[in-house]
Amino acid sequence: MATLGLIEHKDASPEVRAVYDDIMATRQTDRVNNFWKAIAHDPATLRRTWESVKQIMGAGALDPLIKEMIYVAVSVTNQCAYCIASHTAAARKAGMTDSMLAELLAVVGMANQTNRLASGYQVEIDEQFKT
Amino acid sequence: MATLGLIEHKDASPEVRAVYDDIMATRQTDRVNNFWKAIAHDPATLRRTWESVKQIMGAGALDPLIKEMIYVAVSVTNQCAYCIASHTAAARKAGMTDSMLAELLAVVGMANQTNRLASGYQVEIDEQFKT
Amino acid sequence: MATLGLIEHKDASPEVRAVYDDIMATRQTDRVNNFWKAIAHDPATLRRTWESVKQIMGAGALDPLIKEMIYVAVSVTNQCAYCIASHTAAARKAGMTDSMLAELLAVVGMANQTNRLASGYQVEIDEQFKT
Amino acid sequence: MATLGLIEHKDASPEVRAVYDDIMATRQTDRVNNFWKAIAHDPATLRRTWESVKQIMGAGALDPLIKEMIYVAVSVTNQCAYCIASHTAAARKAGMTDSMLAELLAVVGMANQTNRLASGYQVEIDEQFKT
Amino acid sequence: MATLGLIEHKDASPEVRAVYDDIMATRQTDRVNNFWKAIAHDPATLRRTWESVKQIMGAGALDPLIKEMIYVAVSVTNQCAYCIASHTAAARKAGMTDSMLAELLAVVGMANQTNRLASGYQVEIDEQFKT
Amino acid sequence: MATLGLIEHKDASPEVRAVYDDIMATRQTDRVNNFWKAIAHDPATLRRTWESVKQIMGAGALDPLIKEMIYVAVSVTNQCAYCIASHTAAARKAGMTDSMLAELLAVVGMANQTNRLASGYQVEIDEQFKT
Numbered sequence: 170m171a172t173l174g175l176i177e178h179k180d181a182s183p184e185v186r187a188v189y190d191d192i193m194a195t196r197q198t199d200r201v202n203n204f205w206k207a208i209a210h211d212p213a214t215l216r217r218t219w220e221s222v223k224q225i226m227g228a229g230a231l232d233p234l235i236k237e238m239i240y241v242a243v244s245v246t247n248q249c250a251y252c253i254a255s256h257t258a259a260a261r262k263a264g265m266t267d268s269m270l271a272e273l274l275a276v277v278g279m280a281n282q283t284n285r286l287a288s289g290y291q292v293e294i295d296e297q298f299k300t
Numbered sequence: 301m302a303t304l305g306l307i308e309h310k311d312a313s314p315e316v317r318a319v320y321d322d323i324m325a326t327r328q329t330d331r332v333n334n335f336w337k338a339i340a341h342d343p344a345t346l347r348r349t350w351e352s353v354k355q356i357m358g359a360g361a362l363d364p365l366i367k368e369m370i371y372v373a374v375s376v377t378n379q380c381a382y383c384i385a386s387h388t389a390a391a392r393k394a395g396m397t398d399s400m401l402a403e404l405l406a407v408v409g410m411a412n413q414t415n416r417l418a419s420g421y422q423v424e425i426d427e428q429f430k431t
Numbered sequence: 432m433a434t435l436g437l438i439e440h441k442d443a444s445p446e447v448r449a450v451y452d453d454i455m456a457t458r459q460t461d462r463v464n465n466f467w468k469a470i471a472h473d474p475a476t477l478r479r480t481w482e483s484v485k486q487i488m489g490a491g492a493l494d495p496l497i498k499e500m501i502y503v504a505v506s507v508t509n510q511c512a513y514c515i516a517s518h519t520a521a522a523r524k525a526g527m528t529d530s531m532l533a534e535l536l537a538v539v540g541m542a543n544q545t546n547r548l549a550s551g552y553q554v555e556i557d558e559q560f561k562t
Numbered sequence: 563m564a565t566l567g568l569i570e571h572k573d574a575s576p577e578v579r580a581v582y583d584d585i586m587a588t589r590q591t592d593r594v595n596n597f598w599k600a601i602a603h604d605p606a607t608l609r610r611t612w613e614s615v616k617q618i619m620g621a622g623a624l625d626p627l628i629k630e631m632i633y634v635a636v637s638v639t640n641q642c643a644y645c646i647a648s649h650t651a652a653a654r655k656a657g658m659t660d661s662m663l664a665e666l667l668a669v670v671g672m673a674n675q676t677n678r679l680a681s682g683y684q685v686e687i688d689e690q691f692k693t
Numbered sequence: 694m695a696t697l698g699l700i701e702h703k704d705a706s707p708e709v710r711a712v713y714d715d716i717m718a719t720r721q722t723d724r725v726n727n728f729w730k731a732i733a734h735d736p737a738t739l740r741r742t743w744e745s746v747k748q749i750m751g752a753g754a755l756d757p758l759i760k761e762m763i764y765v766a767v768s769v770t771n772q773c774a775y776c777i778a779s780h781t782a783a784a785r786k787a788g789m790t791d792s793m794l795a796e797l798l799a800v801v802g803m804a805n806q807t808n809r810l811a812s813g814y815q816v817e818i819d820e821q822f823k824t
Numbered sequence: 825m826a827t828l829g830l831i832e833h834k835d836a837s838p839e840v841r842a843v844y845d846d847i848m849a850t851r852q853t854d855r856v857n858n859f860w861k862a863i864a865h866d867p868a869t870l871r872r873t874w875e876s877v878k879q880i881m882g883a884g885a886l887d888p889l890i891k892e893m894i895y896v897a898v899s900v901t902n903q904c905a906y907c908i909a910s911h912t913a914a915a916r917k918a919g920m921t922d923s924m925l926a927e928l929l930a931v932v933g934m935a936n937q938t939n940r941l942a943s944g945y946q947v948e949i950d951e952q953f954k955t
Binding site: 695696697726727728731732734738742745746749750753754755759760762763764766767768770771773774775776778779780781782790792793795796797799800801803804805806807808810811812813814815816817818819821822823 | 827858862865869876880886890902906909911912934943946949
């Protein structure tokens with residue numbers, strides 16, 4: 170199921186279990202995704218990654234739903250099958266409708282296209298866009 | 301300035317000029333970015349790309365500002381310098397604040413990180429995420 | 432199993448068989464991976480690729496284990512499932528422990544993150560880093 | 563110099579300055595790279611990123627020099643000019659010689675090549691590599 | 694079979710069915726690939742994408758077979774399994790032989806390698822290549 | 825000009841000079857691109873890369889011009905500025921017209937778009953495309 174296997178809650182060390190519990194409490198769910206069970210083989214990475222995700226994905230200047238949709242956009246661009254599946258599900262849970270998903274993917278597709286037209290035509294940055 | 305040079309409005313064919321005029325009218329601006337002036341060497345691509353962008357980036361289930369931010373997310377992931385510069389400017393014009401940009405980039409960075417943790421640990425997709 | 436199928440040792444031409452034999456002798460194993468059996472449909476590519484890999488991956492200024500780990504880092508970044516699976520196995524055979532794999536993936540994840548923060552913030556190269 | 567400009571030490575808030583000071587102390591240097599000065603516009607991201615980098619890049623199962631070389635491998639694969647320049651410099655400072663850099667780049671190039679041969683030939687993962 | 698499922702011809706709206714019929718007539722086939730059945734959930738994207746593909750992939754300054762091979766080259770570089778499978782099939786139907794596929798993949802592999810040697814060695818663009 | 829500098833013909837070792845001479849003779853030119861002068865710091869990589877490029881890019885089942893255009897397609901997809909500039913020049917020298925370049929870039933852009941629509945919609949491979 171993963172290079173080093175998946176660590177289930179019942180088999181986890183107290184340190185890992187504490188992260189699992191915080192994930193479930195924060196996300197108001199009774200299960201932990203395979204992603205976390207896989208990286209739990211490295212408790213430092215598990216904790217650091219979860220703390221970062223929790224800090225980044227919460228409400229702020231951007232709504233959590235928008236953040237989940239950006240996560241999908243990046244995962245689709247990178248062709249990460251696991252991430253597309255899990256973050257599409259997360260975005261839906263956060264309120265993304267079919268129409269919103271369709272528009273999101275249309276934008277992602279278009280951006281990937283014009284990214285290559287810009288590089289292929291070797292377009293120089295306009296003066297007013299320079300930082 | 302670009303592989304085939306940039307075509308200015310005054311030097312453009314009526315077909316190209318019509319697209320330039322529609323870009324400026326739609327975006328309520330009096331200038332056309334280098335990107336369009338570069339691909340204008342291929343009028344079919346200029347027209348098709350502009351019509352697609354206009355259709356995709358307008359208001360719909362998602363707000364134009366959100367769409368511009370998704371465009372930035374893809375461009376940053378792909379390391380397209382031209383696109384990052386021009387779409388960051390477009391997103392700002394559409395209302396993106398410094399805080400929103402900072403949160404957008406934090407999400408993009410995090411997604412690029414976990415995309416690789418998921419693939420590196422060879423995590424299998426959870427049953428409930430399978431389509 | 433592959434676009435053009437896999438060519439087994441017993442069905443291979445003498446030219447292909449010679450490469451297979453050199454792979455097995457060099458790697459001290461009695462099997463050839465699917466990768467080589469797939470590209471064997473193009474004997475010139477088989478030979479050129481194997482000779483290059485043999486030259487590059489042997490001991491030199493860097494240890495073969497380090498080289499295998501770098502191979503994993505690239506494959507994870509590119510989301511190449513076949514390459515992640517085969518080179519993770521190769522790195523383990525060369526001595527990579529679970530802890531080393533975990534640290535490798537943590538670095539790969541972090542680098543993918545900061546690569547995007549650097550491009551997203553459009554950071555200019557520091558004078559002293561310019562070549 | 564960057565989308566939001568660079569924040570110099572003398573203009574930084576105490577929170578940002580504390581991170582700068584820790585970077586300089588940890589790296590035994592008297593300067594802070596543009597990367598940190600750019601993301602300092604988002605103090606939470608500055609602190610989180612630095613704490614993560616410090617935790618990940620220190621000595622562990624892998625030597626810091628090896629970690630810096632892996633960072634270069636990822637940055638080269640992603641075509642991140644800023645990251646290639648800064649991490650090549652960091653790896654040199656950590657002891658990477660010209661020969662080591664040359665071998666590193668040879669491996670990165672080769673891995674990027676075989677990643678595409680594997681996907682292009684649609685090679686299925688060997689049974690013994692499945693997790 | 695896809696995030697939003699596949700829309701079959703018999704279940705399709707007249708608008709979607711018209712696109713399906715045009716795809717089958719243009720390609721002289723009696724079936725529509727899963728790709729189109731998946732994006733049919735967004736009729737605007739279905740129509741826009743098909744019209745663009747039809748315009749771009751037809752005969753022009755480049756032969757349709759060459760265009761299909763370029764499509765494969767991009768898909769292999771991006772590690773898009775669906776696209777590699779479908780466009781390799783399309784290129785074969787358009788006349789690509791095993792030898793042509795093998796040479797195509799050899800070029801794609803080599804280009805991915807030298808792309809990284811160029812970036813890794815931080816090679817500056819030759820004066821005569823500057824636009 | 826490059827991480828390790830550029831090695832000019834007059835300063836090159838006999839081994840490096842022999843490769844330079846073969847490059848100029850094969851390409852019927854009196855100059856060597858910066859790429860080769862940069863990797864010449866690693867004579868083994870210089871020789872191996874040149875021998876591979878010479879073997880792959882010559883006439884075979886595919887015309888050299890087509891191969892150069894595929895090289896551009898990959899380089900554009902990867903956002904490698906050096907490679908886009910040098911291989912666009914090489915393709916032009918081999919006979920690529922402005923119209924051919926425009927169609928090439930249109931295909932590259934479209935492929936990058938549909939690659940993401942396919943992954944974003946999580947489309948499963950059609951039975952008849954499975955190898």
